[in-house]
Amino acid sequence: MDRFRRRLAKEGFDLIAPDAPFPHPEQELLRMWWDRQNDSYEGIHQSIQLLQEIWLGQQFVGMIGFSQGARFVELLLRWHFQNPETSGFSGLQFGIMIAGYDAPLPTNWCLSTNHQQLVQIPTLHVMGLQDELVPPEKSRKAATYFHNPQFLEHEGGHHVPVQSPRVTAYVEFIQNALQQSTTPEETISTLMPDPEIAELQRDELEALQAIFPEEFTLPDGLPQYPITFQIALPQTEEGWWPPHPVALEFTFPPQYPTESMPIINLLHNNNVMEFSSLQKERCMQAMHHACQLEEGMPSVMSCVYAVKELFESGGHYRLTLGLVGKPSAGKSTFFNAATGFARQRGDNESSLGGATMASHPFTTIDANIGYCLVPAPAGSCPEEDYTGDQIIGCTHGRDSQGRRLIPVLLKDVAGLVPGAYKGRGRGNKFLNDLTDAHVLIHILDASGTSDEGGNALGEDFDTGSNGASHPLHDLEFIRKELIEWVYSNVIQKWESIRRKGKTKLSDMFSGYGQTEGVTAAVIGEVESFMTASIGQAYSFDDLSKWDSGDLHRLVSAFLGVRFPVVLALNKMDLPSSKEKIREVQEALPIHGAHIGVPLSANQEMIFVKSTIERVLVRDSRPATLLEANSPPLGVWQCLNEAVFLTNPMLVFPVSDFSTLSPLPGLRKIAIENSSLPSSGMISCLVTAGGKAPTHWNAEDQLYRPAASGISLRDVIVMKPGSTVEDLFFVLKRLGAFGGEFVRAEGIYAIGDSPKQVPKGRMLAKDIRIIKIMTNKKASWQ
Numbered sequence: 001m002d003r004f005r006r007r008l009a010k011e012g013f014d015l016i017a018p019d020a021p022f023p024h025p026e027q028e029l030l031r032m033w034w035d036r037q038n039d040s041y042e043g044i045h046q047s048i049q050l051l052q053e054i055w056l057g058q059q060f061v062g063m064i065g066f067s068q069g070a071r072f073v074e075l076l077l078r079w080h081f082q083n084p085e086t087s088g089f090s091g092l093q094f095g096i097m098i099a100g101y102d103a104p105l106p107t108n109w110c111l112s113t114n115h116q117q118l119v120q121i122p123t124l125h126v127m128g129l130q131d132e133l134v135p136p137e138k139s140r141k142a143a144t145y146f147h148n149p150q151f152l153e154h155e156g157g158h159h160v161p162v163q164s165p166r167v168t169a170y171v172e173f174i175q176n177a178l179q180q181s182t183t184p185e186e187t188i189s190t191l192m193p194d195p196e197i198a199e200l201q202r203d204e205l206e207a208l209q210a211i212f213p214e215e216f217t218l219p220d221g222l223p224q225y226p227i228t229f230q231i232a233l234p235q236t237e238e239g240w241w242p243p244h245p246v247a248l249e250f251t252f253p254p255q256y257p258t259e260s261m262p263i264i265n266l267l268h269n270n271n272v273m274e275f276s277s278l279q280k281e282r283c284m285q286a287m288h289h290a291c292q293l294e295e296g297m298p299s300v301m302s303c304v305y306a307v308k309e310l311f312e313s314g315g316h317y318r319l320t321l322g323l324v325g326k327p328s329a330g331k332s333t334f335f336n337a338a339t340g341f342a343r344q345r346g347d348n349e350s351s352l353g354g355a356t357m358a359s360h361p362f363t364t365i366d367a368n369i370g371y372c373l374v375p376a377p378a379g380s381c382p383e384e385d386y387t388g389d390q391i392i393g394c395t396h397g398r399d400s401q402g403r404r405l406i407p408v409l410l411k412d413v414a415g416l417v418p419g420a421y422k423g424r425g426r427g428n429k430f431l432n433d434l435t436d437a438h439v440l441i442h443i444l445d446a447s448g449t450s451d452e453g454g455n456a457l458g459e460d461f462d463t464g465s466n467g468a469s470h471p472l473h474d475l476e477f478i479r480k481e482l483i484e485w486v487y488s489n490v491i492q493k494w495e496s497i498r499r500k501g502k503t504k505l506s507d508m509f510s511g512y513g514q515t516e517g518v519t520a521a522v523i524g525e526v527e528s529f530m531t532a533s534i535g536q537a538y539s540f541d542d543l544s545k546w547d548s549g550d551l552h553r554l555v556s557a558f559l560g561v562r563f564p565v566v567l568a569l570n571k572m573d574l575p576s577s578k579e580k581i582r583e584v585q586e587a588l589p590i591h592g593a594h595i596g597v598p599l600s601a602n603q604e605m606i607f608v609k610s611t612i613e614r615v616l617v618r619d620s621r622p623a624t625l626l627e628a629n630s631p632p633l634g635v636w637q638c639l640n641e642a643v644f645l646t647n648p649m650l651v652f653p654v655s656d657f658s659t660l661s662p663l664p665g666l667r668k669i670a671i672e673n674s675s676l677p678s679s680g681m682i683s684c685l686v687t688a689g690g691k692a693p694t695h696w697n698a699e700d701q702l703y704r705p706a707a708s709g710i711s712l713r714d715v716i717v718m719k720p721g722s723t724v725e726d727l728f729f730v731l732k733r734l735g736a737f738g739g740e741f742v743r744a745e746g747i748y749a750i751g752d753s754p755k756q757v758p759k760g761r762m763l764a765k766d767i768r769i770i771k772i773m774t775n776k777k778a779s780w781q
């Protein structure tokens with residue numbers, strides 16, 4: 001325990017370890033807090049009294065116990081929570097239980113079992129995976145009495161683990177627990193809010209239930225004041241997720257949302273190694289920031305999205321494209337054509353897999369998510385104007401024109417039908433799947449041979465008769481659904497924004513991940529548009545005069561900026577498509593779309609599939625007619641247009657300007673990232689005339705750390721508008737940096753004299769080279 005005591009002393013804490021009063025009948029060195037006779041804990045009263053005397057008049061803050069001591073700590077915490085005034089342990093703010101266990105309650109001591117509420121005191125439960133005396137399940141059982149318990153597992157047996165990382169974990173837990181207890185959690189009163197506020201709270205609750213139908217739970221079934229509920233965060237395989245699920249728990253104080261923020265708790269079963277305090281702190285910061293932006297307004301949805309974004313990307317920008325369209329428009333077929341190569345894992349087996357496609361509507365229910373590789377937009381890579389003789393390498397390979405490929409995430413969601421935003425066909429859930437998309441690709445059935453619900457009517461029912469729907473009509477109704485979706489989310493906040501005035505106007509779009517500047521620009525544009533169209537100065541200054549038309553206009557303009565759209569004019573192989581494709585193209589720009597690419601997702605998917613079979617299964621069949629002629633490229637072109645619209649900021653981390661060699665700290669991500677091409681995909685890429693990633697070793701089918709002379713290997717895709725500090729966080733998380741940000745310097749070209757760059761400065765092309773300094777070396781340095 002000495003190591004622990006010394007570490008605590010460093011942090012300004014004293015550790016007092018009183019001896020238990022009773023000797024163990026068999027083992028001389030052991031002492032006991034009680035002697036259990038059946039369920040009577042003989043001596044427990046003396047032990048409690050002993051501790052109360054030690055506690056009295058001192059500034060103790062927490063209790064730590066091992067084995068029977070841990071059981072004692074558990075009982076005392078429960079007792080103190082039930083009787084905070086009279087327990088004799090005032091100021092008790094946390095408990096650490098090492099090898100604690102659950103057992104029947106003592107019959108000779110009155111701990112109330114009617115008390116159903118979980119104990120709201122932070123606890124850390126430490127358990128040895130090899131502990132035979134107290135197996136880990138028993139320790140976990142003892143944790144069930146506590147609200148949001150934390151766990152720490154170790155490989156050892158029945159002992160107190162004191163290796164340095166464990167001690168650090170205890171210390172961090174204590175520091176966090178003490179910090180938590182100074183937050184206003186204790187000050188929530190159970191008073192009923194004013195009726196007006198109570199209504200706002202109930203409205204938000206209802207909206208959240210609709211937005212997160214599966215993730216939302218109200219523990220008591222009915223809202224009671226203070227309202228407390230949980231939203232589970234669905235786990236995806238990528239990103240920054242701890243291994244066990246995480247949920248957010250929100251409690252509304254009586255003044256929420258007008259004058260206070262919700263109280264937020266992170267609920268999870270991860271031990272402190274799996275979900276570090278740094279991760280938790282960043283989650284809490286992100287939510288706090290979201291609440292601050294929306295001060296005075298319902299802010300839970302934004303909190304959830306802030307944490308989701310952090311988890312999914314770790315602060316890292318994952319360029320995401322969302323596929324929208326009515327049922328059976330061909331979204332999943334497009335998805336399969338786009339991600340077909342990327343799904344090939346082995347070098348000699350074909351695994352087409354992918355999303356299910358069918359001729360009936362609502363084939364896709366849960367979103368399909370997959371990577372595809374798309375060439376970086378022109379002007380975004382330094383090799384374009386590089387004239388030196390170094391080899392410019394890269395981790396994702398190049399296309400047949402030599403353009404660097406970047407990973408792009410594609411989301412195929414369920415079809416949208418009229419009324420989707422109201423939840424028809426569970427449409428509001430599908431729409432929420434799209435919140436993190438940067439660009440939407442709208443797949444239109446250009447043949448006009450199905451109705452709004454995607455039911456095929458056959459070529460005879462060409463548009464205009466019997467409910468067949470023209471693609472321009474589909475475009476209009478889907479656009480309307482998207483507008484209504486955003487509208488129904490912002491309308492919840494409208495009353496409080498109206499009260500606060502124009503300065504808060506931009507807050508109504510928070511939660512959609514755009515900067516305040518973007519929203520301000522949209523507002524300005526709508527004002528000038530209205531001024532021009534009604535012929536007199538128009539301003540949003542007086543919000544009390546707004547009607548729903550104004551709000552709709554604003555939402556529609558916002559949607560255009562936040563979700564640019566590329567149209568995929570699908571099913572061009574059907575005879576009825578030709579005319580309608582021409583009509584749509586002539587109507588452009590229309591309903592927020594500027595570009596329409598004619599394509600046949602189906603033909604393109606067949607092409608991808610046959611290429612895969614030929615390349616991977618080494619099918620001896622000659623190339624099909626389709627392959628031999630010019631391969632279809634519509635899907636590819638659509639992806640290109642969409643990436644171009646996102647305008648990503650590409651960053652190329654290097655450790656040295658003269659060699660341009662990669663940062664050693666990024667090696668893990670460079671060779672293990674799930675977005676990397678696999679051997680199967682590389683074969684397809686090379687067959688299509690592209691180039692494999694530079695440090696791909698074909699012989700042993702592995703990525704190897706870069707040999708010398710290979711430069712600009714890594715590329716980090718950042719959101720436009722990201723700052724130097726954002727970049728620092730991303731690089732730190734990826735293991736490139738240790739310590740904290742100290743200073744950054746920037747230059748335009750090699751040879752210029754460096755100037756200091758503030759950390760809030762946006763990444764932009766006027767400073768092409770940035771050097772970031774930190775106060776501590778990373779492990780690789």
Ligand SMILES: Nc1nc2c(ncn2[C@@H]2O[C@H](COP(=O)(O)OP(=O)(O)OP(=O)(O)O)[C@@H](O)[C@H]2O)c(=O)[nH]1
Pocket residue numbers: 325326327328329330331332333334356357358359360361362363364365413414415416570571572573574599600601602603
């Ligand atoms: N003729 C033709 N049919 C296509 C094309 N693309 C897709 N289809 C067909 O359209 C039907 C629907 O395709 P899916 O990809 O399942 O459509 P979806 O938009 O994902 O449909 P939901 O998941 O139900 O919303 C299938 O029968 C496809 O074979 C195409 O380019 N031409």
Ligand SMILES: [Mg+2]
Pocket residue numbers: 331332333356357363364412413414
């Ligand atoms: Mg589908």
